Amino acid sequence: MATTTVMHTLLVPEKSQDQQGVFYQDVIRGLSAKNKFLEAKYFYDAEGDRLFQQIMQLQEYYPTACEMEILQGQSAAICKTILDSTTHFDVVELGAGDATKSIHLLRELLKGKTDFTYYPVDISGNVIAQLERSLPQQLPGLRVQGMHGEYFEMLREVSILSGRNKVVLCLGGNIGNFTPTEARQFCRQLRNYLQPGDLVIIGFDLKKHPQVILNAYNDRSGVTKEFNLNLLRRINRELGGNFDTSKFDHYATYDPGTGACKSYLVSLEVQQVKVGNKLFEFGLHETMYMEISQKYSIEETDCLATQSGFGPLADFYDSRSWFADCVWHCI
Known part of the structure; x- marks a missing residue:
């Protein structure tokens, strides 16, 4: 999950x-x-x-809290990494959901007077409609254009709408729903829709004590079983x-x-x-x-990046180093 x-x-x-x-x-x-x-x-x-x-x-x-800790506490540093690489970009979030994590990054970019449009992508039209209503109220000045559809199709649409560099968010550790081979295929496909100079910020659940991981997927109250x-x-x-x-x-x-x-x-x-x-x-x-x-080691995330046409720029960890949001640039 x-x-x-x-x-x-x-x-x-x-x-x-x-x-x-x-x-x-x-x-x-x-x-x-x-x-x-x-x-x-x-x-x-x-x-x-x-x-x-x-x-x-x-x-x-643990994964939800770990990544939230990263984005609440280190969005300024993540934004600096982005702006050190490109200053003329738009933000595209794949599987935006309710944007409860990415909102911290968007707020920090607005604080720095960065000129960008936020393109949330989701297969749920209701999710997109809700974001288009709620985010401008929460973040005055934010330009939001929702994209309702499949990831790569919507990435193609965004590239038609805007010629700027793209900063693509793949948060939530969703990449873990793929086997390593499938993850490599996904990342290569993602790279094919991007241009040199574009960035990807992708969340990885990291290897840690095996019992911690096992407990997360076999909870005592049995909710995962019911799921x-x-x-x-x-x-x-x-x-x-x-x-x-x-x-x-x-x-x-x-x-x-x-x-x-x-x-x-x-x-x-x-x-x-x-x-x-x-x-x-x-x-x-x-x-x-x-x-x-x-689950990944950071060496394995770097390897996945290089095998897929990206170069690792920076890694941001929670306080226990259980999760990482990795910034990659397109080579």
Whole structure:
């Protein structure tokens, strides 16, 4: 999981008019695989969003507070890094959500009389409309132009609207929702939509004591378990499934060597599950892979940057060095 309610916007759902059909096909494909899986982008119905809001308030779930600490306390230093590199730019935020973190950076840029337009990008039209209403009230003088759509399509639109350099925000540790290979593909694709001199500020959840990470994804109150089980309930409701959630348990695992924190659901008995007109067999203790939350060392973030066409400029840490917002420039 990433650290905002919009973590799923990096895992962009298809824009087909037949989204239910796509959802169904993705579920059937996952349940038909030798090693069963479900796609994390489907966690976020209304109930999933509500549960993730709860997760972010849990004592064990540290990433949200860590990145907020960085942006509340170090926005002036981040802005100086930006202005040392470019003074003629606009700010584009991918998966802007409610902008509760980026607002600190925007406020600091306004304080310095920087001339820029803020382009929040989100797949939720409601999110964009709310930002266009609320941010100018909170930050008088801020120019906001919301972009409702898929990330790279909207980046292309912004480049047409403005010839300035871009400062692209990818906050919240959303990059952790990808495997390292997928993250590299995403960053290379992002670089293809940018120009030399553009900057990216990207949040990474860092490797730390394994138990701290494991606790964050296996909380004592069981909210993360409910968050995972909620996807089965969504399948029941929207796709005619008959999952009995009492017959599944949640299991999180963390490999400190690879940095991969993975979540599974485990079948507690031999059972059959029907989705639509398809029937699936689950064995006793058979697992179903749900999501990855990849953790990085700062050396690995630097390597990801250079492999993707960026150069690392600066890294900003919380007081425990558990999270980093990394500033990269386009080479």
